[in-house]
Amino acid sequence: MNLVCERLLQNYISQRSQRGKNDWEPVKQLSRRLLQEQGSLWGSGGCPRCWRQLSVCTEQSRDSYLLVMAAIYQAVHRRASSVFCRLHSTYVRKMRYLNELKEDDSLCRQAQTSGTFYLFHNLFPFLQKVGKKYLVPQLSAAEMKTILEKFKETEQWIEKSVLIGCSDEHVPHFAVDLGALEKSVIESELKGAFTDLQKALFIVDEKDSSVLASAQSLLRWHSSHQYCSKTGQPTQKNVAGSKRVCHASGITYYPQTSPVVITLVSDGSRCLLSRQPSFPPGMFSALSGFCDVGENVEETVRREVAEEVGLEVESLRYSASQHWPFPSSCLMIACHALVRAQQAEISMNSQELEAARWFGLEEVVEGLKREPRSSKQDNA
Incomplete structure (x- = not known):
């Protein structure tokens, strides 16, 4: 058992032990009512012997009996509710279906004939501009075939596709x-353009941006894992693209994600933001960095803050997480970190940062009102 799991269990035990005995009182009352209804329905002759015996028992014995009955009732109710939820949960059914597609090549190959396709060209996603909005079109299998027939390589490109999700109705x-096909021909045929993902994420809606980020990361991984690192022999992807196999060595490779922390440091009244030389003019961001081997999230946060701005973190808490495709597939783990106001003098590491300073609340609010530069561009 790992330490994190042990701590969770200790917290659970502590919380449970602090609950009062009166927590069971509503359950005992329910059990009494159910048993009384059962007795009135069956009459004195048909009443269970346990209920007749219960009437002459002590209060303590009755409470013990009721607790047992309540536990049985709760167990049956929870089991029935759990089975019902599993049978009727759209999310569970969808996840089970996706897992089947990943594990069964023939089923996934069949799904390709009825699925929809997102197009990329050298990792640039395809967008269409409709009015002032940018849309991410999903091509049907028939539309894909029409486009690819112009290059006479239909089957080859369908085989290179990767599974990235499905709808609630199980449309994969x-x-x-x-990337190996003529970009201008595709753009002209579909009346759109292949766009840098860093720009696309700012101009499409949130749902589409998440799909594009995941899709590009998976496509990038396949592009960079064409050969086995042990034998040098070509690897082969399964139909869904959830893994690659080297048949010479028997090694199976799976897509990997690198954990990264992004930390908003505060001294209680201000927050610390920094910028790197590669940032666009005027852009500041929270501190971030990759987790080193053997580090947990807390250790990474403390190390990064110490390395980049020379401050010691007093306390921190988790905030949220997000997949991030740059520079490759990353899991951004967002945290809040607190430093002492008396020890908040910044000692910036100029080898990593170009600038770092404290921002007041008014500055942050004003900065968030500004539109991203990419959203002001018209060409996709």
Whole structure:
């Protein structure tokens, strides 16, 4: 058992032990009512012997009996509710279906004939501009075939697609990179443009940006894992693209995600933001960095803050997480970190940062009102 799990269990035990005995009183009352209704229905002759005996027992014995009955009732109720939820949960059914597609090549190959496809060209997603909005089109299998027939390589490109999700109605979604084909022909045929993902994430809606980020990360991983690191022999992806196998060595490779912390440091009244030389003019961000081997999140936060701005973190708490495709597939783990106001003098590491300073609340509010530069651009 790992330490995190042990701490969770200790907290659970502590919380449970602090609950009062009166927590069971509503359950005992329910049990009494159920048993009384049972007795009135069956009459004195048909009443269970346990209920007749219960009437002459002490209060303590009755409470013990009622607790047992309540526990049985709760167990049956929870079991029935759990089974019902599993049978009727759209999310569970969808996840089970996706897992089947990943594990069964023939089923996934069949799904490609009825699925939808997101197009990429050298990892640039395809967008269409409709009015002032940018949309991410999903091509049907028939539309994909029409486009690819112009290059006479239909089956080859369908096989290169990767599974990235499905709808609640179990319509599978795939992504395919057509980087070896003529970009202008595809753009002209579909009346859109392949766009840098860093720009696309700012101009499409949140749901589409998440799909594009995941799809690009998976396509990038396949592009960079064409050969086995042990034998040098070509690897082969399964139909869904959830893994690659080297048949010479028997090694199976799975897509990997690198954990990264992004930390908003505060001294209680201000927050600390920094910028790197590669940032666009005027852009500041929270401190961030990759987790080193053997580190947990807390250790990474403390190390990064110490390395980059020379401050010692007094306390921290988790906030949220997000997949981030740059520079490759990353899991951004967002945290809040607190430093002592008396020890808040910044000692910036100029090898990593160009600037770092404290921002007041008014500055942050004003900065968040500004539109991202990419959203002001018209060409996709």
